Amino acid sequence: MRATWRNIAQGQKGRSMARFIVIHGTPPQTTQDKLIDSAKRVTASLSPGAEWLNSWWIPETQKLFCEWEAPDADTIRASLEQAKDLLPIESIHEVLWIDPQWYK
Numbered sequence: 525m526r527a528t529w530r531n532i533a534q535g536q537k538g539r540s541m542a543r544f545i546v547i548h549g550t551p552p553q554t555t556q557d558k559l560i561d562s563a564k565r566v567t568a569s570l571s572p573g574a575e576w577l578n579s580w581w582i583p584e585t586q587k588l589f590c591e592w593e594a595p596d597a598d599t600i601r602a603s604l605e606q607a608k609d610l611l612p613i614e615s616i617h618e619v620l621w622i623d624p625q626w627y628k
Contacts, residue, residue, distance in 0.1 A: 541593040548588040548611040562607040571602040
């Protein structure tokens, strides 16, 4: 079997879930504190199998990029239901994890 980024990442990280990037548009009045409050609601009601890994917010563009691991996109949508007022989902993309260590 030929190694792929996904199965190499799974072997190194001990994980078997797919990884996703979720892109949210945020309202103009959004602040980091409002995002943190929404994040608390999300983490309190995560769907089984969903793990929120990281987020990056670009205030100038009002975009929030969130990295997740989950069995599928619907699991992430269910996890984000509690925060849909502040964090409407623009798109969800399954991505392949690339470890910078692979290039050393």
